[in-house]
Amino acid sequence: MSKRASTRGGAARLPAALWPPRLAGPLRVFTPLGRGVLVTGVVATVLAVRFNWHEFALVAAVTYGLLLVAIAWQVLPGEPSANLVLKQTRTVVGAQPVVAVLEVEAGAVPMLFPRVVVPVGTRTVRLRLPFLRPFSRHEESVELPAMPRGVHVVGPVAYERTDPVGLLSRRHTIGGSVDLFVSPQVTDVDVFAGGLANDLDGATSRQLSMSDLAFHALREYVPGDDLRHVHWRSSAKAGQLLVRQFHETRRGHVTVLVDCARSSYPRLRDFELATSVATSIALRSVRDDFDTYLRCGPHVAHSRHPVAMTDAACRFAVEDDDGHLAQAMDAAGAVAGTGLVVQVTGAARAIADLDAAAAQLGRGADWIVVRADSEGKTLVRDSGSLRELSVPDLARLHELMARGMR
Structure with missing residues (x-):
């Protein structure tokens, strides 16, 4: 980072209200x-x-x-130009600071040790450039401040044009802007450990079928069964017709629903934990080549690519309206035959609401409820037809998911 750079929450300016309305505009350049x-x-x-x-x-x-x-x-004519390039447009909360490369080209007027402001979201980075002769170029490395999870706009660069004496100063916007994606912290988990089997056709469910790949057991023949599924050797030994019965396989679909209702989270940090939990599960799913549906409020990612999951998670935010049931209904229409549904919520969400959301997608899938509760205890329990996990911190997610899928 340049020694001349500094980070501030905003530009320091004399409030315009201190001046008469007719003079506030013209005097602002002084x-x-x-x-x-x-x-x-x-x-x-x-x-x-x-x-x-x-x-x-x-x-x-x-x-x-x-x-x-x-x-x-x-x-005087001749405005400078600037080009701002991020060495990486995606980072993770808590990672090394992102470095931007700022290239400035002076116009027809020399730039007298100009002050340059680089907006980064709601913050700004200020730096002082060296003297630039007319039409000369200068390249500066700028270390951006650490930013919270979200999508932050970096730029456009603002240049303060000042005369040699320093009596007047006007701010000019030069160059464009670029988005910086700051994704939540994640951990590696075995989502399907001991539960769903990852094969060429998908994940096995608890539903039984008369035609599939995952063999379950033999049962007596009933009129209407396909004779191709008769196990003749076992039938000869038993003295009656026996047919094969299979586990129905889901075609590699995993659905992760994040509760965005503010009322579900007693603490705002619990929502950030919920976002990290959901993103960790979604990333494990896509790495296992499952078609993954990740949703929180209006933000949806339906893909098999990790970048789609993390980019969507950057935009997750709590909302005052409770639309969890409506989101489950939308997910049911968008994803057919999902093998695993994970509802990620907070400690205050009622189990009846979660069960109602589960009913929207059907009972054929495996269901897990993960509660992000930073002040709670590590817990795995069965609540009716749903298995419920309570996660106090991200480090315990791997252990809890392995226990919850058994």
Whole structure:
């Protein structure tokens, strides 16, 4: 990071409310020094006219001359240009700071040790560049501040054009902007450990079928059964017709629903934990080549690619409206025959609401409820037809998922 760079929450400016409305706009371009010179010139002019003092007339002439030079400097043509490039557009919460490369090309007017402001989300990075001759180029590495999970706009670069004396300063926006994706922290988990089998056709479910790949058992023949599934050797030994029965396989679908209702989370950090939990599960799913549906509020990712999961998780946010049941209904319409459904919620969500959401997608799939509760205890229990896991921190997710899938 440049030694001339500094990070602030916002630009320090004199509030416009301190000035009369008609003067607030024009006086905004004056620096504190410029306002002092202007006041000095006005006072010197009054004194020179009132008392006919030539000394004050000379002071007034000098101040007005400096102001004219400053104004002429501001209206000279030739704006600089800037190009801002991020060395990486995606990062993770808590990772090494992202470095941006800023390339500035001066215009027809030299840049006198210019101040440059790089917006990063709601924060700003300020840096002072060296003197740039007309049409010269300078490249600067800028270390961006650590940002929370989300999608943050970096840029456009703002350049403060100041005259040699420093009386006037105008801000010009140069260059474009780029999005920085900060994804949640994740951990590696074995989602299907001891539970779902990952094969060429998908994950086995608890539903029984008369035609599939995962063999379950033999049963007596009933009229209407396909004779191709008769196990003749066992039938000969038993003295009656026996047919094969199979586990119905799901075609590699995993659905992860994140509860976005603010009322479900007693603490806001629990929602961040829920986002990390859901993203960890979704990433494990896509790495196992399962078609994954990840949703939180209006933000949906339906893919087999990890980047789609992390990019969607960057945009997750809590909402005042409770739309968890509606999201489950939408997921049921978007995903048919899912093999595993994971509901990630907070400690305050009622189990009846979760059971109602489970009913929307059918009972053929395996169901797991993961509660993100930073002040709770590690817990695995069965609540009716749902298996419920309570996760106090991300480090315990691997162990709990392995226990919950058995």
